[in-house]
Amino acid sequence: MINYLKIFLTAFCSALILTPIIKNLALKFNFVSFPKEDRWHRKPTAILGGVAIFMAVMLGLIPVLKSSDKQIFGFFIGSALMFTCGVIDDIKKLAPQVKILFQIIASCIVIYFGISIRINPVYLQNLPPPFVEIIDILVVPLTIIWIIGITNAFNLLDNMDGLCAGIAAISSLMLFMSGLFTANLLISMTAICLAGACFGFLPFNFNSAKIFMGDSGSMFLGFSLSLIALMGTSARTFSNLMVTLAIPVFILAVPIFDTTLVTLIRTINGRSILKGGKDHTSHRLVSLGLSEKKTVVLLYIISILFGVIALAYSRLDVLVVSVFAVLILIVLFFLGMFLSEVKTYNNTEIEAARRRKIDEGKVILNTFIFNKRKIAEVIIDFLLICAAYYSAYLLRFEGSISGHNAYLLKTSLPWVIIIKLASFYYFNLYKGIWHYVGISDLISIVKASTAGSVMSILFITFIYRFRDHSRVVFIIDWMLTLLFIFFARIIYRVTQEYFYGFQGGRKILIFGAGACGELLLREIKHNKELNYKPVGFIDDDKKKKGKLIHGLPILGGRGDIGRYVREKNIEEIIIAVPSLSKELCGDILETARQFNVTCKSLTKVMDIEKWV
Numbered sequence: 001m002i003n004y005l006k007i008f009l010t011a012f013c014s015a016l017i018l019t020p021i022i023k024n025l026a027l028k029f030n031f032v033s034f035p036k037e038d039r040w041h042r043k044p045t046a047i048l049g050g051v052a053i054f055m056a057v058m059l060g061l062i063p064v065l066k067s068s069d070k071q072i073f074g075f076f077i078g079s080a081l082m083f084t085c086g087v088i089d090d091i092k093k094l095a096p097q098v099k100i101l102f103q104i105i106a107s108c109i110v111i112y113f114g115i116s117i118r119i120n121p122v123y124l125q126n127l128p129p130p131f132v133e134i135i136d137i138l139v140v141p142l143t144i145i146w147i148i149g150i151t152n153a154f155n156l157l158d159n160m161d162g163l164c165a166g167i168a169a170i171s172s173l174m175l176f177m178s179g180l181f182t183a184n185l186l187i188s189m190t191a192i193c194l195a196g197a198c199f200g201f202l203p204f205n206f207n208s209a210k211i212f213m214g215d216s217g218s219m220f221l222g223f224s225l226s227l228i229a230l231m232g233t234s235a236r237t238f239s240n241l242m243v244t245l246a247i248p249v250f251i252l253a254v255p256i257f258d259t260t261l262v263t264l265i266r267t268i269n270g271r272s273i274l275k276g277g278k279d280h281t282s283h284r285l286v287s288l289g290l291s292e293k294k295t296v297v298l299l300y301i302i303s304i305l306f307g308v309i310a311l312a313y314s315r316l317d318v319l320v321v322s323v324f325a326v327l328i329l330i331v332l333f334f335l336g337m338f339l340s341e342v343k344t345y346n347n348t349e350i351e352a353a354r355r356r357k358i359d360e361g362k363v364i365l366n367t368f369i370f371n372k373r374k375i376a377e378v379i380i381d382f383l384l385i386c387a388a389y390y391s392a393y394l395l396r397f398e399g400s401i402s403g404h405n406a407y408l409l410k411t412s413l414p415w416v417i418i419i420k421l422a423s424f425y426y427f428n429l430y431k432g433i434w435h436y437v438g439i440s441d442l443i444s445i446v447k448a449s450t451a452g453s454v455m456s457i458l459f460i461t462f463i464y465r466f467r468d469h470s471r472v473v474f475i476i477d478w479m480l481t482l483l484f485i486f487f488a489r490i491i492y493r494v495t496q497e498y499f500y501g502f503q504g505g506r507k508i509l510i511f512g513a514g515a516c517g518e519l520l521l522r523e524i525k526h527n528k529e530l531n532y533k534p535v536g537f538i539d540d541d542k543k544k545k546g547k548l549i550h551g552l553p554i555l556g557g558r559g560d561i562g563r564y565v566r567e568k569n570i571e572e573i574i575i576a577v578p579s580l581s582k583e584l585c586g587d588i589l590e591t592a593r594q595f596n597v598t599c600k601s602l603t604k605v606m607d608i609e610k611w612v
Contacts (some may be wrong), residue, residue, distance in 0.1 A: 003063070006178075008196040009191055011060030018052040022206065023211040029209055031091065033212055040584045045100045045209055047090050050217025053165075053197045054083045056223070060193035069186055069556050075227055078106040082151065082223040098481025098611070099219075103151055106223065107144040115227050116143040147226045153255035154222030155215060155261060159281040162206035163296050165213060167303050168221040169198035174251045174307030175228050181314045187231050193223055199245030207293050225252065250310035252324070254303045254378075259280065261336050277344075284342040302332075317399055323387045327484070331491060362498025374430050378421065381429075384484040385420050389413055392477035396470055408469055416456045417465070420481065423452035429485075437489045445486050453478035497551070505533035507570050509561065511588060512577035513547075514538035516602060520576045521550055535568045559590065565595045575601040 026046035027031065033047045057079075064072055085102035088094055093103075098310050108117075116138050172195035179187030198221070204210045213221075228250030249256065258281045265272050285295040286392035309328060312321045393401050401409065424430065427448035432441050457474050460466055510517050517537060524532045536555040539545075544554045555564055564570060573592050575585060585601065592599035 004188060004192050004239070007060050007063065008013050008091050008192045010062075011056045011179075011193045011196030012200040014056035014059045015052050015197045016203070018055055019201050019204045019211060022046075022048055022052045028209065032165035033214075036386060046211045047214040047462035048216060049201060049205060049211040049213040050083065050086055050090070050215070050220055053200065053201050053213060053217045056197035056200060057220075060196055061190065064186070064189050064193075067510060071114050071186060072190070072402070072588070074110040075190065075224070075231075078110035078115075078227065079220055079224050080261040081106040081109065083216055084221040086219040087216065088218075090214040090216050099215075100148065103148045103219075103223070104144060107147040110147070110227055110237075111140060111143055111505065115230050116140065117146065117230060133305060133551060143230065144228070150226035150229070150252060150255065151219055153252070153259040154225070156198075156259050156280065158213060158215075158218035159253045159278075159280045160207075160286075160292060160296060161209040162202060163282055163299060164218050165198045165202045165205050166296060167302050168225060169195050169202065170303045170307060171225055171251050171301060172198060172228070173227070174310060175248075177311055178247060178251070178314070181283060181311065184231070187228055190224075190231070191228050194228070213369070222255070226389055230557045246325075247310045247313055250306045253306035254299055257332060257336065261339065265340055280408055281339060283344060283473070284339040287342050287344060288381075289539060290421060293407060293464070308354050312486070317394075319390060319401070320394060320399060323391050323394070326383050326387050328384065333376075333496060334488075334491050338492060342435045378432055380488055381424055381485065382417060383422060384488060385417050386413065388480035388484050389416055389477050391472045391480050395476050396473045402467065404468065405470075412456075412460055412464070415459055416477075419459060420449075423455060424448045424485075427451065432489070436494055442486060445489065449478060449482040453481065505531040506572050507538060507568060508532050508572040508574055509538050509555075509564060510534055510552075510571050511538045511558075511561075511573060511575045512580070513537040513541070513544050514577065516578055517576035518549055520574065520602065521552060525550070531570075533571060536564065538564070558584070558591075561588065561591050564595055570595075570597055572598040572600065578602060 023046045026048045027391060031046065031048050032044045034044050058076075061072075061076070065076075065428070081102065085094070085099060086108075089099060154164055155300060157167060162564060172191045175190050177189035179185070179189075179191060201213065201217075205213065214601065229252065235560065256446050262277075262280055263273055264280060266277070271277065271279075282292075282295050282299065283296065286292060305328070309321065309325050312324075322328060393405060429444060431450055432444070453474060457466075510520060517539075521534055524530055524534055534552055535546075536553045537549060538556060538558065538561055539554055540557045542557065545556055547554050561573065565573075573588065580601075589599050
């Protein structure tokens with residue numbers, strides 16, 4: 001452990017010392033990134049921080065060169081080539097195709113030195129020979145795709161102060177721990193060195209950044225992490241092929257998620273994937289009202305969470321962790337759906353891009369896949385049904401499923417899936433709009449889940465005479481299905497409500513804490529175009545004072561309006577009492593005039609004028 005600490009401190013101290021030196025040199029020779037329309041920063045900032053990171057990593061890895069493993073030499077040569085490509089791009093701006101060419105060449109070099117997707121033959125021994133040969137053939141192109149994908153994912157992730165360096169540091173630490181768990185010395189040493197360099201650079205790059213890492217840093221970090229994730233995959237001690245492949249994906253979940261989100265949305269909107277922009281995950285979170293620091297910290301937390309899931313695979317039952325991972329991935333999917341609706345460009349620009357796409361005949365993805373939202377809902381329900389059924393067996397048999405029970409699970413699960421999905425369809429679960437899920441939707445979910453569970457029991461009784469099946473399993477399954485399905489429907493609303501508290505807008509008081517006021521508050525929360533930020537309700541009913549409506553407090557009565565206008569910098573008052581008399585309306589209007597705030601009133605919803 002002392003050797004790991006030495007490597008970490010060497011890289012950390014080197015980055016801490018070298019970064020300010022590189023920053024001063026960059027400013028002296030005018031290597032500066034200026035604010036642009038498609039960039040996030042607002043002031044000229046020194047670049048080439050990647051030079052400090054690269055040099056710190058190389059210094060930290062000097063003891064590792066004693067290793068006889070040729071993979072470390074492949075790591076040195078390939079990462080040095082990628083760093084060189086990044087430096088040239090920072091200084092002269094390489095064309096995208098040239099950068100891809102560099103990445104392919106560097107990938108081929110590291111493959112030559114033995115760094116690739118290597119599947120333990122034990123996993124393949126039951127496959128027919130043709131499939132084994134196909135897998136062997138696909139290893140090289142899949143490795144190149146993996147390396148290029150992760151390299152560019154980190155390159156895209158470098159879009160906000162401290163984000164790329166922090167995520168790289170967290171990912172490196174998780175890979176370090178993974179190497180410890182599998183007794184892989186090379187992974188552990190390389191990863192802890194990379195973590196040290198990132199932590200040493202982070203104080204100068206966190207908000208507000210004094211220096212950017214540039215492509216020389218982001219491409220080097222992405223390339224290095226993609227290699228570390230691949231090193232020694234054939235030597236992993238895990239007993240499951242899925243686990244071996246899932247661990248690096250989970251550890252690098254944040255850059256993979258961001259790249260996927262940006263790629264899909266830009267494809268839909270007809271924007272170039274290779275062009276810079278302010279439409280990344282981090283930018284969308286800031287648009288929702290989070291500060292830049294909170295956004296970066298939130299993404300750090302998500303990265304840590306997925307890293308812990310990856311590490312749990314080596315310590316806990318694979319099935320238990322897989323169920324938990326499915327639930328977390330579904331939450332991430334809904335977060336992606338929610339973020340995709342955040343506007344980052346004006347409507348005219350989006351419409352023009354889409355029109356160009358239609359004119360070019362590139363509308364297959366948009367029409368065939370991305371408009372099929374209900375398909376995604378069915379797939380999510382399918383995964384949740386499976387997760388509930390597996391969890392029911394795990395809970396019933398205390399985390400250990402015997403061979404016979406595993407056989408019962410395997411043979412009954414297909415029928416459970418078919419019956420429950422049919423029940424969900426019959427009870428119209430796929431006709432609801434998840435933005436507005438409420439009590440009626442909960443009732444439908446209870447009906448659909450109950451009917452699906454009862455029909456499953458009846459069917460299995462009819463086919464298998466319910467022989468050896470546990471009744472407790474089906475009771476637990478019913479409860480978990482109910483919980484999971486409602487959780488999937490409500491998570492979108494929860495996300496919406498959470499970010500609502502951060503959004504800006506004109507501060508308003510709502511006069512009237514009744515049905516009309518509640519309706520107005522819901523509309524404001526769902527309709528961002530109104531650009532309102534309610535601060536509280538005003539109501540003359542003293543019994544309501546201090547209570548909450550959708551989290552918004554009822555502050556006091558009509559006599560308190562002036563006080564709260566001053567204290568909370570209110571800009572507008574909206575009267576949401578359609579039956580309010582003209583005299584009372586006049587009093588409120590006069591108060592608004594005294595404090596120079598706008599006053600508006602809602603008309604009666606039921607007053608429908610006959611035109612014909």
